[in-house]
Every structure is written in structure tokens, then in C-alpha cells.
Amino acid sequence: DTAVSQTPKYLVTQMGNDKSIKCEQNLGHDTMYWYKQDSKKFLKIMFSYNNKELIINETVPNRFSPKSPDKAHLNLHINSLELGDSAVYFCASSPRQYPTNEQYFGPGTRLTVT
Amino acid sequence: GIQVEQSPPDLILQEGANSTLRCNFSDSVNNLQWFHQNPWGQLINLFYIPSGTKQNGRLSATTVATERYSLLYISSSQTTDSGVYFCAVDRLIKAAGNKLTFGGGTRVLVKP
Numbered sequence: 001d002t003a004v005s006q007t008p009k010y011l012v013t014q015m016g017n018d019k020s021i022k023c024e025q026n027l028g029h030d031t032m033y034w035y036k037q038d039s040k041k042f043l044k045i046m047f048s049y050n051n052k053e054l055i056i057n058e059t060v061p062n063r064f065s066p067k068s069p070d071k072a073h074l075n076l077h078i079n080s081l082e083l084g085d086s087a088v089y090f091c092a093s094s095p096r097q098y099p100t101n102e103q104y105f106g107p108g109t110r111l112t113v114t
Numbered sequence: 115g116i117q118v119e120q121s122p123p124d125l126i127l128q129e130g131a132n133s134t135l136r137c138n139f140s141d142s143v144n145n146l147q148w149f150h151q152n153p154w155g156q157l158i159n160l161f162y163i164p165s166g167t168k169q170n171g172r173l174s175a176t177t178v179a180t181e182r183y184s185l186l187y188i189s190s191s192q193t194t195d196s197g198v199y200f201c202a203v204d205r206l207i208k209a210a211g212n213k214l215t216f217g218g219g220t221r222v223l224v225k226p
Contacts, residue, residue, distance in 0.1 A: 033213070035214075041198055042218065043200065045213040048212065090157060092214075094212065102145070102162040103214055104159060105157040108156070
């Protein structure tokens with residue numbers, strides 16, 4: 001009965017590789033998000049999608065490309081990985097975009113780029 | 115953008131003690147959430163509290179939206195309360211979409 005799930009939980013890869021992180025929610029929510037938590041624990045929004053439509057792209061390098069095949073899934077593809085991409089990436093979802101929402105977070109994917 | 119400041123940055127408690135964590139924000143908000151990030155890294159929803167007071171067991175929270183702050187109370191702390199507590203807010207500018215802006219967190223360590 002997992003609400004927001006992410007795969008993989010851990011990802012270790014070398015610089016220059018391309019990798020993907022998958023997210024699925026079974027809450028019936030319309031809106032999904034990607035957040036990044038850096039090594040100092042600071043959390044920041046990257047993207048949000050509402051019903052498969054990109055709503056927020058928070059000045060993220062275009063090496064990061066989110067894709068939403070349906071409103072229950074939001075995947076994150078990262079090209080040409082760099083050392084600075086090492087972080088924990090959290091997927092989240094919320095029931096509606098407007099006027100209020102409560103966001104629920106997945107367990108996170110710890111990405112380590114060597 | 116909106117600024118979110120949490121205090122104190124670090125808190126060490128003896129088991130059984132009570133404590134108050136504070137979150138100040140720089141503009142009016144329509145969404146405020148408190149999270150607990152446990153030592154395994156999971157972000158657990160504690161409260162969705164854009165205004166008013168809520169209680170859940172030993173935890174309670176109060177948001178005074180007009181004065182732009184929220185408080186999280188931990189009573190009779192237990193070692194399982196250790197972790198980082200985050201406050202996050204959303205201004206909800208419709209065209210811009212929803213996004214939570216997080217504070218820097220309060221790192222709590224409860225000693226047995």
C-alpha cells in the first residue's frame with residue numbers, strides 16, 4: 001500500500017553516464033514533483049507536473065529531463081552526470097494544484113556520482 | 115522568493131524533555147507543512163497547518179499566519195524523535211504552480 005514509491009533507492013554511477021529515476025504514486029493525485037536535497041540537507045524544488053503537463057522548471061540544467069507518461073508516474077532522466085549531481089532526489093505528489101495542497105514524499109533516491 | 119527560517123538549527127534534548135521549534139516566513143502563505151526526516155532519510159509528514167493549531171500524540175503545531183510564524187511542540191521527547199525537522203511553505207501563485215519552499219531544518223538529537 002505504498003503511497004509514493006521511487007526506484008532505485010540507491011544509484012552509484014560514473015561521471016558522464018546517463019541514468020533515470022522512476023517515481024509512481026497510487027494516491028490518485030494530479031500533481032507530482034521532483035525535489036533535490038543536497039549534502040547540507042537543503043531541499044529545493046526542481047520540477048512539477050500537473051496531469052502530465054510541466055508547470056514548474058526551477059532553472060534546472062537541461063541535462064535533467066522529467067517525463068510524465070501518465071499522471072501516476074513522473075520519471076527523471078539525467079544525461080552526462082556530473083559530480084555535483086550527487087544528492088538525494090525526492091519525488092512527491094499532491095491532490096490538486098490549486099488552491100491548496102498537501103504534498104507527500106517518496107523515500108528518496110540517493111545518487112552518487114564518482 | 116519567499117524566505118523560510120527555522121530555529122534553533124540544532125537541539126540536543128534529554129529523553130522526556132519538551133521543546134519548541136520555530137519557523138518564520140517572509141510572506142503570506144496558503145500551505146505550511148512540518149516534516150520529520152528520520153535517520154534513514156525518509157521525509158514523514160507531521161502536519162499540514164496553514165493556520166490554527168493541531169495535535170497528534172506528543173506533537174502539536176500552531177501557525178499564526180498573520181504574524182508569519184509556526185511553532186512545532188515536542189513533548190516528552192523520545193529517542194525516536196531524533197532527526198531533522200523541516201518547515202515548508204507555499205505561496206500559491208496560481209500561474210506559477212505549487213512548490214514548497216523549505217527552511218534549513220532543525221537537527222534534533224534526543225539522548226537516552
